[in-house]
Amino acid sequence: MPLQPIKFYQTGTFTVGNRLLDESQRTVQANMRRTNSLNSGHRACQGCGEALGARYALDAAMQATKNRLIAANATGCLEVFSTPYPETSWQIPWMHSLFGNAASVATGIAAALKVKGKQDVRVIAQGGDGGTTDIGFACLSGMFERNDDVLYICYDNEAYMNTGVQRSSATPPAARTATTPAAGAHPGNSFGTGKNVPLIAMAHRIPFVATASVANLHDLEAKVNKAMTIHGARYIHIHVPCPLGWGSHPSDTLKVARLAVESGLFPLFEAEHGEITASLRLRKKAPVEAYLKLQRRFSHLFGEKPDRDTIAMIQAIADRNIEKFGLESP
Amino acid sequence: MKKPFAITLDPGSSLANHTGSWRTERPVYVDRLPPCNHACPAGEDIQGWLYHAEGGDYRRAWEALVKHNPFPAIMGRVCYHPCEDACNRGKLDEAVGIHAVERFLGDLAIRRGWLPGKPAGPGAKRVLVVGSGPSGLSCAYHLRLMGHGVVIVDSAKAAGGMMRYGIPKYRLPRDVLDAEISRIESMGVEFRLNSRIDDIMAAMAGFDAAFLAVGAHLARRTDIPAGDASRILDAVCLLHDMEDGPPPMLGRRVVVYGGGNTALDVARTAKRLGALESLIVYRRTKEQMPAHESELNEALQEGILFKWLSTVKAMDEGGVTVEKMVLDETGFPQPTGEFEKMEADSLVLALGQESELGLLKNVPDLEIENGTVKVNSSMMTSHPGIFAGGDMVPSDRTVTSAVGHGKKAAKNIDAWLRNETYIAPEKHEIAGFDKMNTWYYSDAPRTVQPELDIARRGSTFDEVVGGLTGKNALFEARRCLSCGNCFECDNCFGVCPDNAVIKLGPGLRFAFDYDYCKGCGLCAAECPCGAIKMVPESI
């Protein structure tokens, strides 16, 4: 198991910190001296899940590497809101080149570090789902296949948010986006489309693949930590709600992320060399409806005449995940 | 580094961009009132002392506890813990065993000989306290802490009032009672036992104020036709004799008439005195019984019998005659004319108590209502300088309420002695369950206090309910949700996408950095205990 939850300490390891636990058992985010790799003053929307996910992941990686870290960033929200001239929010060496090449840029950085004998400095590439599962996919696959010494982190908010919420190959079925409008006989995104990049990453048999959620910080940090103990190509896919694109309340960002996990729609697991080695059991199983209802992108499924059939199809996806990834305690 | 213009930027330079200007709502830290505190008749800051217990700092926990209540060891045993009924954790799994932790702390303090803080300096006034029950002792304790001289007068041989003469030993061992009373004595409170005050006006000489807490020691009677050989006793006397007199003779079959806690105490005492059969006759139903549920359950486990919907009509040699009752449409019991006779060697009446108010005879303009003394919101009687509390004033007549009266009276007496009026601090908004984000709390069932083997209870007056061990007391304390009060879980610090929460350090909590807070409300939504509130921005 990636993380043993600690019981009986009021909030155990569910909260960011816990004064009752040893400091080593608290998260990096609980530390007053955390790096804040992504600093205040960035221009992300209120309640941005991606801003949170990026700070969580990079602060953890910074601690794991003793601040020897370089990041390459794909074009997208994260890049735009963090580095509009004349200010940057990054406190680490960071580089943005293009939308589709973050994985390759990271490969280049890693190669440079290797040739210069600085292998203690570790490289992270990061991008949104568009930059990862779509336009950056070839570079990503190449980086995986060569087993380059890069941790690629995808912050998945399930659509092209930076350009105004268009469908990506990570957009879930039935979700309304600007290019899958809630109109016609089958409103929202089509069923049977999209790709699961964590599973595709596993098919490259790279040393480490994991999914994580901003709603489970301890798990997320444990996965980043583990990734930083490994050399070679690694992939972490982090689910980060987007209040703007999903039509959820900014204060509900973590609630929505939590329900994605607890409904089984976003299974948390990790894999080594192509084999799943652990999955996180659901703590309080929730129906998909609880998750969908908080988001206006699914509002066409509810209202006076709820679209029971479509909701059932989404529930079936969750149920399949629960079975496939063993998300329920035996 | 000679950086290229515009495309390459200095780290962290976005601090120049104050995103706080986006905000329409701002988060503020609040201390909401935990439901347990709100429900506590003694006004304890339960969440406050549990906070220290959670960290294993039992000394500070006890000190925080005795700021409000001098009797944790007693309270942890005899209080009916309305706090636990109100506990938000009850909606999650089971309420926190507050009384058990309280008792653990009280017992630990006795073992370790802990003392509360030193009383304030001299120059204060002298106060007479009449009655050494929980109310009087509590008042004396608080007045003494405020630096006043206190004399407690009581007609009984030993201090404690109903705690000694009303509550059986198996619920409150006397060494515990003695230890917590002697702690008050050691603070410099003067006890004058075996002395009766017949006229309070006369007794006030040499005192600046008085607090009356004489309790309710007179048994309420009802007329029951009885033969000569019938043995009819009242509960108050019986329980008093258990402490001071020769053990009462009750025989093999005992009938107890009444439905309150006292009735249960008597029935269970009778069983321990050797009765083969101990039967409670109550005119209403089990559900309507005023006795506390946990006491009732313990009585049932011990084999106490019950006769519901029955009134005692007569007693003679053969036993007791009861009449069956039925509930009318308003839920009130009505006689049926059906009678039944049952064998009984003795009948104990547990029909309630009244106060002996003779000492007030010379107090002018005293208002008495239904046998109790009327007091105002400052616990003062209609006579200036004479305050009253406990069972002799209108109340629910529990030890805990009495302790609360004592504290409240002490504060008001202190103010009155300085020609001031005590104004209680405004109560915070209650931290209701809807204010909590309970996702974050560990799943943890309530620790079951070890119960004395049922078989042993029948014959001994050993304590029925055992205490917690250090380990499970800690566990129990950590089940506290800390409703409405920050317990430094770091969630707000961690979940802010804008790093706009400043962690001030252990014990110092957090602050908002409004320069960067965009007002998304994640901190408030993810605060487990509801200690953050979103308020509209004014500009």
Add this chain to the structure above:
Amino acid sequence: MLQQLEGSRAIAQGIALCKPEVVCAYPITPQTHIVEALAEMVRTGELANCEFINVESEFAALSVAIGASAAGARSYTATASQGLLYMCEAVYNAAGLGLPIVMTIGNRAIGAPINIWNDHSDSMAMRDAGWIQLYAETNQEALDLHIQAFKLAEALSCPVMVCVDGFILTHAYERIEIPEAHDVDAFLPPYDPVQVLDCNDPVSIGAMVGPEAFAEVKYLQHRKQLAALELIPEIASEFSARFKRDSGGLVKPYRLEGAETIVVALGSMNGTIKDVIDEMRNEGHAIGSLAIVSFRPFPLQAVRAALVDAKRIVILEKSLSVGLGGPLSDGVRKSLSGTGLHGHTVIAGLGGRAITRKSLKALFVKAEMDELELLDFLDLDRDIVNVQLEREKETRRSGPVAENVLKSIGTVASRIA
């Protein structure tokens, strides 16, 4: 040391002498032999301390070089034709970020129709991407230009393309002088980046720049190119001093004394042009040529100075700006503005069409008689063009142009019909 070598191999050896630290490779004809040779040298240890990375596309190749360069490594890649277009976005990006990457272009035509042979359409498509573009006339110069390119790129923090005609140079065996390693080391100091991803001095590279500063950033790119106009001749002369031969520079005049007709061209066709000029000079024609080495930055002053005394200018171009003419002509004409001189654009050698001495001589004679159009095409088979135009006039569904043309000239697939 003189060696008989394939051009690609010689270029690879020159690059190896520059000690690149990261080399990324994706195969595309005709540059592939260069990276194959480098791969071998890295494997054998001949090129030590170098990461050779086989990537999945040209886009990735340059992207890896971008990352490596930003992390402080001397970075190199090579491509051609479609590959250059596929990496186009990264080409602009590398220049915008000011990363001193050196890239060889094995110049090749761009499809459709697909064609593996030489012309300049590929590098010309990238002429405004912000890279310095140097065109080699010979394989010796190609090798030398790479050594100069690293020095130039790193001095300015600006990427440089060395354009080498595909097959004509890349696959040609020639006697080539391979420089001595110690000379190259003395000439080319280790890479000292102006910006680098460094944990001890973190910066954010690649900010989003809005209207308030974008023009300034672009102007600064232009200033780098202007600075290159000064630096390129300096580096060439420093090179010449150390290696005892002339290579590079902005332009290379040939027999301009008293020339009434001057031929301007890029790359390897200057060799043929010079042969024709020698022949015509012997016959008494007042003709000379000007090889342009640096196409970006375009040396307006040097070109004007070289051409101003002529009567006519013939600009030979291996690239067609469809709908206009030739990209080289744009620069040359601009350099001539106000002189009253006509520049005659002649498109030649597209898709590997041989540029023969015979055709060139005929062209130059025609030029001397002032019979050239402003835009002309060398050896264009007007009959074939007319057949196709007729066909299109007759029938809407006239079929694919390329196949029709092949049929018309009676080669290859035409036999089937």
